[in-house]
Structures are given as C-alpha cells and as structure tokens.
Amino acid sequence: MGARLRARLPPRWVVAVSLAVAASILGDSLLYAVLPVVWDDLGLAVASVGILLSVNRWVRLVSNSIAGWVVTRTGVRGPFVASLFVAALTTAAYASGLGFIVLLIARAVWGVCWSFLRLGGYLAALEAARDGNRGYYLGFFNGVVRFGSFVAVLTGGLLTDLLGFETTVFIFTAISIVGAVAVLRERPPSPQRPSQVTVRIPSDQPATDRESMPRIARLRFRVVSVAVFLHGVAISGLVTATLGLWLLRSYGETTPVLGIALGVATVTGVLLSARFLGDFLWGPVVGHLSDRWGPVRVTLVAGAVEVATLAMLALPVSLAWTAVTAVTLFLASTALQVSLDATVGGLAPEGQRARLLGWYSTWLDLGAATGPLLGYAIAGGAQLQWLYLAVAVSLAVVGVVYVAVFTREGKGDLAGARPAR
Numbered sequence: 257m258g259a260r261l262r263a264r265l266p267p268r269w270v271v272a273v274s275l276a277v278a279a280s281i282l283g284d285s286l287l288y289a290v291l292p293v294v295w296d297d298l299g300l301a302v303a304s305v306g307i308l309l310s311v312n313r314w315v316r317l318v319s320n321s322i323a324g325w326v327v328t329r330t331g332v333r334g335p336f337v338a339s340l341f342v343a344a345l346t347t348a349a350y351a352s353g354l355g356f357i358v359l360l361i362a363r364a365v366w367g368v369c370w371s372f373l374r375l376g377g378y379l380a381a382l383e384a385a386r387d388g389n390r391g392y393y394l395g396f397f398n399g400v401v402r403f404g405s406f407v408a409v410l411t412g413g414l415l416t417d418l419l420g421f422e423t424t425v426f427i428f429t430a431i432s433i434v435g436a437v438a439v440l441r442e443r444p445p446s447p448q449r450p451s452q453v454t455v456r457i458p459s460d461q462p463a464t465d466r467e468s469m470p471r472i473a474r475l476r477f478r479v480v481s482v483a484v485f486l487h488g489v490a491i492s493g494l495v496t497a498t499l500g501l502w503l504l505r506s507y508g509e510t511t512p513v514l515g516i517a518l519g520v521a522t523v524t525g526v527l528l529s530a531r532f533l534g535d536f537l538w539g540p541v542v543g544h545l546s547d548r549w550g551p552v553r554v555t556l557v558a559g560a561v562e563v564a565t566l567a568m569l570a571l572p573v574s575l576a577w578t579a580v581t582a583v584t585l586f587l588a589s590t591a592l593q594v595s596l597d598a599t600v601g602g603l604a605p606e607g608q609r610a611r612l613l614g615w616y617s618t619w620l621d622l623g624a625a626t627g628p629l630l631g632y633a634i635a636g637g638a639q640l641q642w643l644y645l646a647v648a649v650s651l652a653v654v655g656v657v658y659v660a661v662f663t664r665e666g667k668g669d670l671a672g673a674r675p676a677r
Contacts, residue, residue, distance in 0.1 A: 266393045271443045273336070273380045274397045276402030277373045279435030282346030282428040284312070284366060285408035285532075289525070290424075291345045297421065298665055303393065304356050311360060312367030313625040317618055323371040324614025326676060329381070336376035340436035343369040344429055351425035353530050371617070377401065378613050382601045391551060391598040395543020398594060402535030409529050453549070470663075473603050479661045481616055482601070483559070483654050484596050485623040490566055490647045491589040492620075493627015496531070499582065500524035501631070502640060506572035527579060531586035542591040543598070551598040552662050558591035570644035 265271055288309060295305050318366065326335055349362035353604060381393035415424040469477070471609065503523055546554045565585035603611040630643060 262431050262633070266381065266389075266396050270380050270384050270393060271400075272439050272673040273401035274379055276435035276439040277377050278399075278401045279431045280343045280369075280373060281401060281404045282408045282431060283350060283425065285405040286412040286424065286428055287350065287438075289409045289600070289606055290421065294416065294421050298353070298358075298359075300356055308356075308359055308363050310625060310628060312363045312370065313621050315364045315367035316371050316621040317625070319371040319650045320375075320614045320621065321611075322368075322614075323375045324611040326394070327375060327610040328608075329373070332376045332379050335372045335414045337436065337440055338397070339372040339376075340432070340439060343373065344432035344436060345481065347425060347432055348429040351422040353535040371614070374611060374617060375613055378597070378601070379609060382609060389544075389547055391546030391554075391594060391599050392540055393534075394547070394597045394601065395539040395541070395594045398590075399536045399539030402532045402539065406529060406532030409525065409532060411608040413525075430551065440637075445663060460464070461646075469605060469608070476661055477600065477603050477612065477657055479614075480596055480599055480652070481619040483555075483651075483658060484616060485619040486651050486654055487562070487589065487592055487596070488620045488623025488649065489627045489630070490562070490623075490651060491627075492571035492624035493587070494631050494643070494647060495566070495569070495585065495627075495656075496528065497628035498631035498640060499527060501570075502572075503575075503578065505640070506578065507575050522562040523575070523579070527582050527586075531589075532581050535590050538587055538590050539594055543594050543621040545591075546598045551595040551602065552658075554591060554595040555599060558588050558660065559651065559655045559658070560597060561585075561588035563648045563655065564593055566651070567645055570648075572641075 291305055292310065295301075300308075300494075323335070346362040346366040346369065349358060352358055377397045378394070381397045382390065386391040412424060412428075415427065419427075542554065542558075562585060565581050565588060569578065569579045569585060600613065600616050601609070631640065
C-alpha cells in the first residue's frame, strides 16, 4: 500500500517544495483569520487592517517580474530557499508589537517572498512533469499549499483564543522554519537528468518572448492572462473579501442553521475553510482530469460553472442556497485555476517559463488586489449583487474569446496547449 501511494505522488523534490510553501503560508493565512479581531490589541487603527491585508498583493505586481528575472539567471533553488527563511522572519514580525510600520514592511517583504515561493513551486512541478501529468503535479502543489491555508484558518482563531496571538504566531513561525530546513537538507534532482529546479536561457535561444514563441502561442498566452485576471477579481478578490458582507446584508447578523443561531462570521469562516479544503482535496483530482482530457476542455467546463454559480450567488434565495452555491463556486474556481496553470505551462518555452509565469502570476495578483477594492467601493447590497453579475458576464465574454483563440488554425482542437520547445 505504501509503495502504491509513493508511486502516485510527484517526485520527492516536488513534495518537499509543496510542504515547505504550505508551512510558509501559515502566518499569512493566520492574519486573514484573526487580524480583524485582534487589531485593537496590537495598537492598530481599524483602517490599517485593510492596508496590511492587501499590501502584499500590490507588491507582487512588481516582485513577480523580478522573481522571474532573478530565477531565469540564477536558478530557482537559492532564491527559493532564501525566501523560505525570510518568510519565516516576516511571520515572527507579526508578534513583535512594534507597530504599524514594522507590520507593513513585514507584509510587503512577505509579498516579495511569495513571488519566489509560488514561482519555485510552479517550476518544480513543471520541470518534473511530462505532458501526461503536468496538471496533476500543479494541482498537487496548489492543493498542498491551500491545505496550509486551511489549517491556519481553521486552527488560528482557536489557538489565538487559547494561547494568545503572539504564541500562535511563534508556533507558526517554528513550523515555517522546520519546512525551510527540510528543503535545505533535501537533495535536489540528479544533474544527469533534465533540471527540475534550474531554469536558464540556452545560449542558442533568443531571450525574448516574441522571438521564442509562435504568434498563436503569444495570442493564447494573452487571452489566458486576461482570463486569470478576471478569475482573480471574481474569486480571490471579490467573493473571498465580500462573502461575509453579502451574507450580512442578505440574512442578517445571525441565522438559524439546524435550529442553532449562527453568527455571520462563523458561517463565513466555515465557507472559506471549505474553499481551502476543497483546493487540497480537489486540486490534484482536477489536475489529473486536466492531463487526461486536456486543460482547455477542463478550463471551459470549470469556467462555465464558475460563471453560472457566481451569477447564482447574486440571488439571495436562502442561506442554504447561498452556501451550496458558494461551495460549488469554490470547487469550480479550483478547477479553473489548475487548468489555466497547466495551459500556461504548456504554452511557455522551457527557457522562458520563469519570465512568463512571473507575468501570468502578476495578472492573477492584480485581479486579486482589485476585487476587494471594487467590492468595498460598493456601499449597498443591491449594488454588490450587480457587481457579482457584471463580473460573471465579463468572464463569459472572455470564455467566448478563449474558445475562438484555442480552436484557431486547427491546432487547439480543445485538447489543450502543447508544450513549446
């Protein structure tokens, strides 16, 4: 049984990288769960909470490209391991009690670290994969990382109530350091095989995306980038940030569930935890489906479900309706994210993967950073409802363009993008 399980897992290096990034993200996810509760104890103003929870995303709009540039020239292992240790320090800084400026700097530095960590995970999965398991490896990485967020969200509040915020932060910091040391001690892939961790531009390959990618591949990359931007606006940005507000406006501060009056914060936390758990359990499965059916087919199905459920979420029929719709939306979003990742992995030439993945990640982060601003710029519940519908329509329009571009020249045939060489 153990041998069969190991045979289904990605290579050991991919597993180690995934677990280390999952440990590293604990502190970040903890803040999303408890900072809105403990801000006063930390001597912060309520307005600073939103800044601290978003600055890491805005920083990544620049640091993603920097990470791609650095990794292309130096390889990924060194920057990746360094980012793990620096990220652990940023987590420890959350409990320093030194005020807003120190927390702001720590959050910004974490954003830079995350650019390197996410890129390192993507490259570890892509360089170890073949055409038949690219989606599965990417789904495995994303799923394990999301499990780290799930653990932080689920246990962070409980540990904070029992032990205090500072103690919880130090526990998560220690776990992050253990993950960093484990990767540092892990032996990288054999140099006799194609490198799984180092990406360099071959001397005989042009150093520009335009020269190294066919015109149709460049066009497809742009369409995928727009799609992941709107996906980021819809899920990581808008719905994740405003779900509690939408529940509050639709059903009030408390609502009966199985005869028990639950607060809106509790219901929101359960639904968001379901998202992270779904990423962990569903991500590798949908990655396997992407390998079997082609990432473009999975993208179209997942995108259609995401559009439909986002529109349905705007209809406050009942709490049960909203909860089921939200969970279905999160499952569809996991499938869409994994399939888009796999599509980009197939489009990007090996020597340009770091740069292109950096740009791709920037589009995703821009959407995730824009979504909350749009959501909280809307004052009334009715306007938020129309915003959900507007984003759903925008995703549907991009889906039509996606179909047209990936069936163009008879080479897309909905089987998925083939890797560029």
